[in-house]
Amino acid sequence: MRTITLREGADLDGFRRAVRRLAATRTAPEAVLWSVGAPSLFGDEGPALEDGAPVLLPQAVGQLIETVVCHGDPERYALLYRLVWRVLNGERALLDQHADPLVHRLERLDKAVRRDIHKMHAFLRFRALPDPDGGERYVAWFEPDHHIVEAVAAFFVDRFESMVWTILTPKGSLHWDRHRLMTGPPAERPDSLTDDRFAEGWLRYYESTFNPARVNPTAMRAEMPRKYWANMPETAAIPAMVRAAPARVQAMLEAEAAIPRRRMPEKAVAAMARQAPESLAELNRLIQRSEPLVPGATQAVPGEGPEGAAIAIVGEQPGDQEDREGRPFVGPAGQLLTAALEEAGIDRGGVYLTNAVKHFKFVQRGKRRIHQSPTAGEVKHYRWWLMTELGFVRPRLVVALGATAALALTGRPVSVLRERGPMVFDGWNGDGWDGFVTVHPSYLLRLPEEEERRRAQAEFVADLRRAATLA
């Protein structure tokens, strides 16, 4: 008979070392006595154990061991070793056999530990203590059933990494100073943890969120057993809440239907319906206050030009330069558009210029910000603004430059080269506009051949001229 002595608590390392040695010597579970705490009075019987090689176990078995070693049951190591032994001796899929008595028992231990961990995540309460150097320090006292203090550490560090906190339990303690986690010995219940007014506020919240008409203390206790109450300040209110509930409900049931004391706020109710922006300027303020869908842009770039313009030209989205200046069509493509408009005999100042998407989307490459096309979903997000905007401008004709603008105006994918020319844009609720689809000037900039570019540019100017005759 071999006696293995592991340290108090969840001794995962000790158990792992023991398993390696026992597996190396092919020691059957019946020949091992597991004890916890001080080394056995009789010491190890039999020859000294050599360190063994790692044992290969299915992942699920490893996970089960990690949890079950935290359990308070003194038999846990013996049970786990029986599992390991059987898995190593032909029953690789033992954990799938949920009806096996050993597996069933280990599953129950596993579940108990998981529940304990979950309840500690849930029911632990920090109290804020003033820190000598002006900051705040948070301290909690909690009494877990099992040896889970180290198992919960990752959760609290992850959640409260930016705070300084201490968790004290009878099974060990944790301290986090915003950089390092220190584990400490079992602690005594602190005499008094002073509460600040947040604790008072929390109590009020707890009382107020309770609905007396649904009182059901059994359901509450099933999820929040009494043993946890001592460390949760809000539970002090429970007895009074339960006691008062029937009378509160009775009072509600017996009360006469209320007669409203206030007059009907007719003006306010009528005003409520007038919430849409009432001018283009107001709409632009909304747009400028809003967050870009894809983070990065410096500012929103609203449209520009006179309300009532005969032609509104809709591009894709602001580029690098537009994003810096906050005005549409001022970059290279914008300059090309200005030149083309001039050539077509259209005064840029008399045209309303805007974009389907109001924020610049890009990827940073070194110092350069490389333009990224908006996705169909992003275009849809910006549609409400574009439609409302055009509703204020009321142009006779809307020109879509490129596929993104055409998508925004029609709500469907449009092939620009195939469908270029006049088109009806349905608008928001069928109250649409006469439209015209042509290429985006940035397309001209991207054409590699001089000759090709000149031809495309002439076609673009011709399109603009034709559009002007339709407006």
Added chain:
Amino acid sequence: MDDALIEKLGILADAAKYDASCASSGAKPRSGGKEGLGSTTGAGICHAYTPDGRCVSLLKILLTNHCLFDCVYCINRRSSNVRRARFTVAEVVDLTLGFYKRNCIEGLFLSSGIIRSPDHTMEQMMLVARTLRRDHGFAGYIHLKTIPEASPWLIEQAGLWADRLSINLELPTDHSLKAFAPEKNGGTIKAVMGQVNERIVEAKEERRRFSPAGQSTQLIVGADDATDRSVLETSGTLYQRYGLRRVYYSAFSPIPEASSVLPVKPPPLQRENRLYQADWLLRYYGFTVEEIASGGEGGMLDLGIDPKLAWALKNRERFPVDVNRADREMLLRVPGLGARAVDKILSARRHTRLRMEDLGRLSNGLRRARPFLIAANYHPVGGLTDRLDLRQRLVTPSSQLSLF
């Protein structure tokens, strides 16, 4: 935190408590790191339970309980004499951070009465979420109750910051909505659900963040005369058409300052419970609304037994089911066997022929399942499912005879 703020908190938590949802689930795991605060774990945590047995997971409050709407079932309707209060954006932010740091909550569930206009209200709510996320690096859970009458762009901005958006339909039929909530419109609500669903699906495809934990809604049960069947039909449609994560059922509960149009009565809690069970069958057990409704009478579920047992008792010819042979779909229909137990049965029976004592280790509901099962060493004698008193036997636990 001063007395005035505590007083406001009391009023605005009281005003928010008729919303059943408090879930903090469905967010992807993330954390705020050294500069921010908080984390989400995916599963959600209940930090306390109140004596009504309900979970306290999020700080569930209204921004204000002033409201221009006049929905008769609601304590905050404009014609109610209830005490009114209003938080500032900064106050809600401070409360959320303060309670979060004390590990009292998973995050914030913010809703509001309609003040000034739906847009103004929605913008204030969105600002709370934006301030928490951007100015405080708050990585906890945020659930925003969307105001369906607000402009689409505001709802879309809200989705950039929230983990979950919800829009309460409140009443299952357009007819009831018209009668009890004159400012609401079923069409508008569903249009927004459609819009939000479209944005969530797009964002997923385009790997953007937009209400990553989906959307949910609430139906009030027992205020109008809708049957369980019509409630479930509404839910079925909402799940299918708008990809909702959850439909919450809230038993119409007595409120102080009740309206004369809708007198109060004790909340139909049992009915609410049966609807949740039916909802589960709808989503995870492969039942149709028709099948569930057929277990009851006149479109109402049987209050005495759960809807799965009710269906089984009316479809006895499909039982008993052999646990060693039946497919998953049929095992899921056995009363007393939950989805987990069924999965354990499926994996365990690959290794061994299951006997009754094995099943006792796989499921906690064996007492109810027994008459509907065949195991390796067990066949219900004399066709237990044929017994007329089967319902009775399953409802009241059989008591042992004792020698005197």
